[in-house]
Amino acid sequence: MFPKRWRSREKKSQLVQRFDWIFPKNSKKLILVVKKNTEFSGNLRVCADLILKCGKHKVFVYKDDSMPSSIKIALKKQGIIVLEPNSWRSFYHILTSGTCVFSHVPRDAHLTKKHKDRKILGLWHGVAFKNIESQMLSVADSKMQLIKNNAKLYDLLIASSEIDKQYMAKSFLVNEDIIDVIGLPRYELLKSSYLFDELLDWQKKKLNGIKSDRKFILYAPTFRENGSSAFDQIDNKEWLLLNKFLEDNNSVLGLRPHSYDNKRPPLITEDMDNIVWLSQEVFTESNLILQFVDILIVDFSSIWIDFLLLDRPILGFAKDFDHYCNQERGFAYNFDDTFPDIFAHNFKDLIQSLNQLLANDSQFTEYFHAKHKFHRYSLQTDYLDTLAGSLKRLKII
Template identity: 25%
Template structure:
């Protein structure tokens, strides 16, 4: 019912009107509102900024704007929140002095005068973004409309957080953004600069993973052209889990982390004790810290995982299609990837076996990659971001 109401043009006009009126009210100058991934997660850069401010800026009121379906998650973390589209939300969100978000806000939400909107975004880009995408393949989305919506959104940003100089150049062009950029490293990555054995032990206990097992993390992205309907994407494994189990199951477990846009609920019950679905695990950083090896494709996760100096395998079974037809890349991944690119199950398993015994830090390509993309990841990015937007 609520979903139908939110899709009603009339109701969106009503929402907008209420939002505008409340935006005229006096600002709550010490109130910071946070959202992550369409108000559905307690994660990413907004979480890191929230947790830093909670400790270092106790005079500020910190609130999360959340989707109704995420109430249990935020209750479990004991994080203060207001539910999107509730009366309290309309009385609060438009009056906050600061907004911290990592994706676009709904188009009907105008930014009130005097609000400081901090857009953290959510990854160093490999695949093309925003205005740089030549043709949109997502269902129900026209290319011109998609790009116009991006322009309308980015003009509201007062600050845009960038993890490195490479991203700054791309973000400014792809988002049509000429405002202030905080080139700081990513707040979410601060914890990766000091790996913790306690995190690994805790995660294994939570998931029931035997202490002696090594962890392989599989974290692929979504495909624009593989979908059930608008907003509901699908994904199929391109390597056989039984084969993986025979090859690696005695020493390893596989953690499967699907992109938030992939709607499938995967059933790994046939592989219990070997394959674990961690798609809804609240904090991917704990998965990074616990993983001994990463398998990914075009997801930005590899930029973050490389900070840990651990092996990465790129399982790009559809490389030519994804690069040449769907998205296009900003870098020559075949030359610059900090790990081998494979396209078949056989190649994947072979690469894993070879990397297991290798020291990635001795690889010149890996070292060059880290110099270009991770030089600012020193554990203090969050401090730099908060100091910039509170000045």
Template identity: 25%
Template structure:
């Protein structure tokens, strides 16, 4: 960040927001919910919202959501709930933030924006980390410096499992007392519906997928050194080699989801970046294909095949990020590093590698009750 950008951030976040807080009373009945800065209304924040509206149906819920059509959809889904939508840099954004006592977010959030003195910040995060985050990023990663002080504002942090609390303690300098290890709220849905064949069939129909074909969900992470996303798949080869067996759903990381390449020429390849619920995509998919994304932690709950397509493993491991675990020993599925090996593996058919031991460690306590337990701890209801 340049010196000018830093000054602007200080004026906007600290000075201007500080003035807005002075003239905006905090409401004990208002919740501010932010998932990926409004790119979607999903994940842990949405799961908590759905639990909260059962306990506090008359409260006010401010949801960061950018797309007007998405706003209309959400409002139609919850017609009896008091919902206000905002987007970053709208005039109403900072005032809405100042009014809310409870902040629920899954993203890095500017440290100069702090709740009122008696406000409560619940950081749900957005995925169990395999790759380094926070303090463990390389020293030349600008994001490390920009986000280092953010955890000082968090009152609660949602962890996937006690086994991995050390990651969050180290990455964010968190005290154990701030960490809630009940599992991830978004995974309550998977825990409750993983064996629901009727639901899976309805989701495939909703996605207009042929029930007689297998479905692959490809969900890679982003690369810090790629300002423009590059799809590392040969789609012509996919159609030629696997098009008679599989449909391929592509779901990019929210940081690059708006950079999806044109796939119109490939009839069995589908862009699902705008599909609201990745949990529904997990259920609909017969196979997950990923690289270093946290998606495999969640998908492992379903005990279905996972393929790890790590085409730039050495670079990612040694230069870009690094990992908290020994990647090749840790991942619960086969590893391939090039297109041909990937498509050959898929053409041979896959059976699920057991994830029971993996889940006992990294998805411990995921029994469908995480949302309820978190609400009970934070809101005492």
């Protein structure tokens, strides 16, 4: 293990930079890199499934932080090697890997320099709706320098549509030529036919039991930069009213926190039969949850862009709408022209909108304009195949 004085991100980056040129890269060694405070999921998971299916690589997962034991066990059963943080062994594999795949950015594996024998793939974890990277409202000079440096490292980024491609290029400060519009691999997880490992199969059975014969509503807000939680915007009286509303309408509400948000549900909801906490640690795949969802409630998170592919109703809800719009990150697109349906600014309007939807037996809602804007492909597409095309072009598989 590293001495404590070498465990800062800066020290690790210096260490990799110092020795990177010495170690030869192995083209058959691939590392999937998970960002701190998130879990192995989404695009990385589907990419891993593809690489394992091809059978030509030794596959590793690295996270510069602890990882739940359930995920470690599931990965090892698949034949994936889990690299521990702050170990010499992990750094050896980072230094010798021929391909690194990121859910976020190269600095998550302490890489700062381009190497001619190493491919860097950015499988950004979702379609941007809020501003990201260089397009955030306020970016410190040091952060901007990191973004500019990362831009030199990428061999491939992916996008879901042409407009998403343009925004990715602007945000990451890269040339559009390295961005492939292939759709996000994680869209495969929206399909009930997708083959899961034991861990996800357990989660799927658990979700099926939660839903039972009820309507499943999901509330999945994003985090706030100031550390407050969107769940705290609903007071105790409103939680009680909401639980009674759900009971009266044979419905269940799942609460899905952002990975940067609260780790526990609002205290008053813990004993409520119709409200369920769907933590990232237990339910690792948002798109697996979406398979079961009849109505999605969201604020400024881009999870609704994935949900568009299922043609089911989307509701907006945030009491701090004006504050968020004016003082947080800002949006990649004009909000009013982009958000596909009604946006409630108070609890009363939210309940009214839910009541109207639950009274309507037909839940099919095709948001044609938004879907066309954000998705080149439909759920009929094989996203493993589109990803494979890009990897073949780079001679990775």
